[in-house]
Amino acid sequence: MVEKLAHLARLKFNEEEKQEIKSDLQRMISFVEKLNELNLDGVEPLLHLSDEVNVLREDEIKGSVSREEALKNAPLHDGEFIKVPKVIKK
Amino acid sequence: MFEFSSIEQYHQSLQEGNITCAEAVAHYLEQIKKTGRLNAFIEVYEEEALQKARELDNQRRQARPLGKLHGVVIGIKDVLCHKDHLLTASSKILEGFTSIYSATAIERLLTEDAIIIGRLNCDEFAMGSTNENSAYGKVLNALDETRIPGGSSGGSAVAVQAGLCMVSLGSDTGGSVRQPADLCGIVGLKPTYGRISRYGLIAYASSFDQIGIFSKNIPDAALLLEVMAGADDFDSTVSERPVEQYSSSLTENKKYRIAFFNEALDHPSLDPEISKAMKGTLEDLRQKGHNVQPVEFDLLEYIVPAYYVLTTAEASSNLSRYDGIKYGYRTPVATDGLTEFYKETRSKGFGKEVRRRIMLGTFVLSSGYYDAYFTRAQKVRKLLYEKIKLIFNQFDFIFLPTTPAIAFRIGEKMTDPISMYLADIYTVMANLAGIPAISVPLYTHSSGMPFGLQVLSGRFNELSLLRVSNKLMEQYPKQK
Numbered sequence: 071m072v073e074k075l076a077h078l079a080r081l082k083f084n085e086e087e088k089q090e091i092k093s094d095l096q097r098m099i100s101f102v103e104k105l106n107e108l109n110l111d112g113v114e115p116l117l118h119l120s121d122e123v124n125v126l127r128e129d130e131i132k133g134s135v136s137r138e139e140a141l142k143n144a145p146l147h148d149g150e151f152i153k154v155p156k157v158i159k160k
Numbered sequence: 161m162f163e164f165s166s167i168e169q170y171h172q173s174l175q176e177g178n179i180t181c182a183e184a185v186a187h188y189l190e191q192i193k194k195t196g197r198l199n200a201f202i203e204v205y206e207e208e209a210l211q212k213a214r215e216l217d218n219q220r221r222q223a224r225p226l227g228k229l230h231g232v233v234i235g236i237k238d239v240l241c242h243k244d245h246l247l248t249a250s251s252k253i254l255e256g257f258t259s260i261y262s263a264t265a266i267e268r269l270l271t272e273d274a275i276i277i278g279r280l281n282c283d284e285f286a287m288g289s290t291n292e293n294s295a296y297g298k299v300l301n302a303l304d305e306t307r308i309p310g311g312s313s314g315g316s317a318v319a320v321q322a323g324l325c326m327v328s329l330g331s332d333t334g335g336s337v338r339q340p341a342d343l344c345g346i347v348g349l350k351p352t353y354g355r356i357s358r359y360g361l362i363a364y365a366s367s368f369d370q371i372g373i374f375s376k377n378i379p380d381a382a383l384l385l386e387v388m389a390g391a392d393d394f395d396s397t398v399s400e401r402p403v404e405q406y407s408s409s410l411t412e413n414k415k416y417r418i419a420f421f422n423e424a425l426d427h428p429s430l431d432p433e434i435s436k437a438m439k440g441t442l443e444d445l446r447q448k449g450h451n452v453q454p455v456e457f458d459l460l461e462y463i464v465p466a467y468y469v470l471t472t473a474e475a476s477s478n479l480s481r482y483d484g485i486k487y488g489y490r491t492p493v494a495t496d497g498l499t500e501f502y503k504e505t506r507s508k509g510f511g512k513e514v515r516r517r518i519m520l521g522t523f524v525l526s527s528g529y530y531d532a533y534f535t536r537a538q539k540v541r542k543l544l545y546e547k548i549k550l551i552f553n554q555f556d557f558i559f560l561p562t563t564p565a566i567a568f569r570i571g572e573k574m575t576d577p578i579s580m581y582l583a584d585i586y587t588v589m590a591n592l593a594g595i596p597a598i599s600v601p602l603y604t605h606s607s608g609m610p611f612g613l614q615v616l617s618g619r620f621n622e623l624s625l626l627r628v629s630n631k632l633m634e635q636y637p638k639q640k
Contacts, residue, residue: 074526079518081519097578098578101468102533104461110543115535116541119354120354133393139260143258143487145487146490154498
């Protein structure tokens with residue numbers, strides 16, 4: 071379970087950390103299982119808190135950032151593109 | 161020596177020529193230096209703040225119209241974008257990140273001529289209640305340095321508490337403004353969800369997050385809210401409702417309808433002294449002719465679990481953007497493929513509490529568990545939302561404690577996540593329901609530490625909330 075979740079979350083834990091996160095998760099999950107005591111038949115889930123619906127604007131190009139700004143914080147780039155570890159292998 | 165009491169008073173002193181903005185900034189810079197051990201600031205913008213202050217002083221001498229926040233010295237939590245300034249959310253994963261735009265709230269402060277003096281320490285990604293989960297170290301409570309200031313906006317609270325700036329900004333997802341304000345003895349306001357644009361606020365749980373204000377008094381909080389609130393092209397969840405002139409309409413003489421919950425005031429985890437103080441205030445208000453009534457509230461035990469299911473789910477999704485590629489920390493380890501690269505980067509970049517919450521959030525969203533946990537919590541949120549709405553049909557306010565106990569000792573709650581989460585029992589309600597809430601510093605504990613009274617009002621009823629808070633601070637001045 072811990073390994074599957076860690077993979078989904080793109081995290082990794084060493085053996086010692088694995089034991090710790092396992093026990094933390096067990097405790098947190100049994101804590102939130104308190105919710106099972108409530109009868110929720112017929113209750114709709116609350117999906118949105120905002121009253122605003124369909125806030126639209128004209129389809130104009132604005133508010134974008136320049137390439138230079140977009141690359142500014144990338145740890146590895148060549149001035150044109152962001153570089154990532156090799157994805158396609160021979 | 162410069163002594164700050166309110167923005168209004170400060171503006172008067174500026175006009176009368178008793179002080180300049182540059183002198184005020186110099187004063188704060190000195191105070192920050194003297195109290196460096198509190199660790200409230202991650203970075204201080206010394207030169208920039210002084211420069212801006214001198215410009216403002218010149219403007220004033222030329223009798224040009226002054227901004228509403230002319231020369232007001234503000235500190236901001238390290239989760240708010242401020243163009244060309246570093247921003248880290250107190251996390252290693254955002255090491256070296258520079259904002260390429262400013263948050264709408266920050267932009268509006270600057271337009272009204274505020275001076276931003278620095279960015280303030282907090283729990284990593286605003287996750288925590290003690291400010292012990294920061295890549296930049298813990299923050300100390302200025303009233304007792306062996307105690308925590310609360311969190312997650314601990315630096316923001318201490319900066320105002322210790323007189324290191326006039327007002328400060330925090331963010332409040334489950335109490336991260338009100339709880340540290342309570343523990344530090346100052347005002348902490350969380351507005352209605354959607355009252356202030358979240359554009360430029362680093363996301364923790366998007367349906368909960370709201371920018372909040374720390375101040376020494378109510379009129380200052382009202383003025384900041386008035387400046388920052390309102391419609392914004394860059395946040396589709398922000399309210400289009402017109403913003404009221406909160407700061408100029410704070411006086412009101414009205415008998416209020418006040419609800420309280422016996423389930424909250426007699427809760428076993430609540431410090432009896434806090435319970436007693438609150439009951440005393442409620443009784444006194446009743447005698448003054450306000451309609452003070454108990455309301456049955458049977459959801460108290462469920463709101464913290466519902467809060468943790470929903471916020472960790474939203475966090476696991478929001479924090480998936482930190483991948484080591486677009487910005488921030490990137491693992492130096494040579495990895496085999498992208499997935500390994502992400503895992504290396506994220507495991508080294510995120511701290512323990514953040515990883516813990518991402519894991520829980522991933523669990524409640526994962527296939528097979530989604531309905532049993534996530535959807536269930538959304539239903540509980542709906543129940544609470546409806547219940548709160550009904551209460552505000554009959555009452556103007558709900559009065560609650562802000563926290564169950566005074567500031568903990570450093571290290572006290574670090575090992576047990578559940579006991580730390582339960583400290584949020586009185587604050588998460590406002591975020592689940594999206595309503596505004598404030599912690600008003602009214603009391604002093606026998607230990608000498610302060611604590612506050614939390615007032616909640618109906619959605620977008622900040623004006624009433626600020627009015628009653630102002631009245632409470634006038635009527636129950638803290639014994640010094």
